[in-house]
Amino acid sequence: MTGYNTRAVMLAAGKSTRFKTKKSKLLFNICGQPMILYPMRALEALQIPISLVLGYQADEVKQEIERAGVKDVACVIQEQQLGTGHAVACTQSTWDREEILILYGDMPLVTKELIQQLLADHRARNSTISFLTSYVIDPFGYGRVLEHDGKFQIIEEKDCVDEQRNINRINAGVYVMKRAFLEQYIPQLGKSSVTGEIYLPELIKIACDAGLLVHAISAPYDNVRGVNTLQELWGVEQIKRSEFIRHWMSRGVRFELAQSIHIDIDVEIGAGSFIGTGVHLLGNTKIGEECFVGAFTIIEDTTVGDSTTIHSHSVLQHSTIGSNVHVGPFARVRDHVVIQDEVEIGNFVEVKNSHLGQSTKAKHLSYIGDAQVGTNVNIGAGTITCNYDGVKKSATVIEDGAFVGSNNTLIAPVTIGKEAYTAAGSTITHDVPAQALGIARSRQTNKEGYAHKIRESLKSGPATPSSVEKKAHASEEKEEEGFQFRGAVKTEADHKEGF
Numbered sequence: 001m002t003g004y005n006t007r008a009v010m011l012a013a014g015k016s017t018r019f020k021t022k023k024s025k026l027l028f029n030i031c032g033q034p035m036i037l038y039p040m041r042a043l044e045a046l047q048i049p050i051s052l053v054l055g056y057q058a059d060e061v062k063q064e065i066e067r068a069g070v071k072d073v074a075c076v077i078q079e080q081q082l083g084t085g086h087a088v089a090c091t092q093s094t095w096d097r098e099e100i101l102i103l104y105g106d107m108p109l110v111t112k113e114l115i116q117q118l119l120a121d122h123r124a125r126n127s128t129i130s131f132l133t134s135y136v137i138d139p140f141g142y143g144r145v146l147e148h149d150g151k152f153q154i155i156e157e158k159d160c161v162d163e164q165r166n167i168n169r170i171n172a173g174v175y176v177m178k179r180a181f182l183e184q185y186i187p188q189l190g191k192s193s194v195t196g197e198i199y200l201p202e203l204i205k206i207a208c209d210a211g212l213l214v215h216a217i218s219a220p221y222d223n224v225r226g227v228n229t230l231q232e233l234w235g236v237e238q239i240k241r242s243e244f245i246r247h248w249m250s251r252g253v254r255f256e257l258a259q260s261i262h263i264d265i266d267v268e269i270g271a272g273s274f275i276g277t278g279v280h281l282l283g284n285t286k287i288g289e290e291c292f293v294g295a296f297t298i299i300e301d302t303t304v305g306d307s308t309t310i311h312s313h314s315v316l317q318h319s320t321i322g323s324n325v326h327v328g329p330f331a332r333v334r335d336h337v338v339i340q341d342e343v344e345i346g347n348f349v350e351v352k353n354s355h356l357g358q359s360t361k362a363k364h365l366s367y368i369g370d371a372q373v374g375t376n377v378n379i380g381a382g383t384i385t386c387n388y389d390g391v392k393k394s395a396t397v398i399e400d401g402a403f404v405g406s407n408n409t410l411i412a413p414v415t416i417g418k419e420a421y422t423a424a425g426s427t428i429t430h431d432v433p434a435q436a437l438g439i440a441r442s443r444q445t446n447k448e449g450y451a452h453k454i455r456e457s458l459k460s461g462p463a464t465p466s467s468v469e470k471k472a473h474a475s476e477e478k479e480e481e482g483f484q485f486r487g488a489v490k491t492e493a494d495h496k497e498g499f
């Protein structure tokens, strides 16, 4: 077991000054996971217990770690951020193992393999300190590694004299130290005469001066990049993102313009699927096999079955989509929608908190909210479920095989029964029984020859309502009355309040 004799100390108390944001840099997401969780997950995988030093935004960082459920973490508060050496000293009461592995919270690309290699080397050589170094073209910001006759010294960026700034061997910021050494020597750390901070890497010089065994192990820069600025965060996220894309490519996923696609850490994609330009796959999204996700679609915390097509510019959130489904283009699906197999959701359709049964279709310009829709239902273009009256939300039920005509307004709560029809343009305020036809619209009347009369009066008269139009309106009202008398329209008392 890797972690058997090792305790990790992770430093996360700093103020993130160079980020220039209020929020601690350690809480910024990289591919959907806060930066600090990356090295913590690597330690967790190696079963190494962690002493986490918190200070700036301690509560916020702690909450995030608790939410993620990282195992075996002891939090220690560093009240004042006096430097990395001081931060490690604050954890002394937790040093219950022989080896203390120290690393910083701002190095999300470190891998468990690299940590394992460092520990193995440390043990094999029985070193007092082993630490990771790297060679970098632009070493700005890092501590530079000086080596003379096998003795090391780290000079921090701010403490460098000019010629030292050109040294491109850097201190990566991962160390294993014998506990006995730390206990004896950590009280000897002094303050930098330049910054007044207590530097942890000074222990390397102290150990070398005491004639103790110190070894440097070279690591690839892309595994030890530190994140001090938003530019560095961007660089690191690009590396992570391409790592995930390469992973899914190797499992048979085709990415169109791969450099434009964003994938979060927990996303899964089945073989044979196609992911279009600019797609964002976020959170806990799972895409099945042989799916097509069109350009600029965003899918978040959503499960998609196999052979489903999500056309371009759609936004799907917190929902479950079946197999052989078509969604979009320009569709929005949100808030715990369940869409069963073979459903078709077309362009400019929004579905919210609803269940759509197998083979149901809503192909154009609709809003379906808080609705239970059965199987084989057809929802005509422009249909709206009026689920909100300004105070509460109500449900719409559309049973199996129903046909909702175009441009319907379904005022919830309301039920359209099994295999019922509603006429196009209806405002449905009452339940429609199974197999019935619901019509709720005013009857059309045609005024023979009126078009000519209107045109003539518009040509001759002012732009006020003409006598012809007024006359037409008066006779319309008469017709309406007659219509009502024939009992085709409900009385006032029958009407529900519709919104």
Ligand code: UD1
Pocket (backbone or CB within 6 Å): 011, 012, 013, 014, 015, 053, 078, 080, 081, 082, 083, 084, 085, 086, 087, 104, 105, 106, 141, 142, 143, 144, 154, 156, 170, 171, 172, 173, 198, 199, 200, 201, 225, 226, 227, 228
């Ligand atoms: C540090 C190293 C530098 C190394 C680089 C690698 C020191 C003095 N310098 O520099 O040699 O090349 O990392 O990335 O160690 N922190 C605390 N308490 C404090 C100060 C810092 O917990 O009082 C935490 C920070 O939150 C951060 C980590 O320690 O996670 C490192 O601090 P940072 O200021 O980023 O150090 P660098 O200047 O990057």
Ligand code: CA
Pocket (backbone or CB within 6 Å): 104, 106, 226, 227, 228
């Ligand atoms: Ca840093």
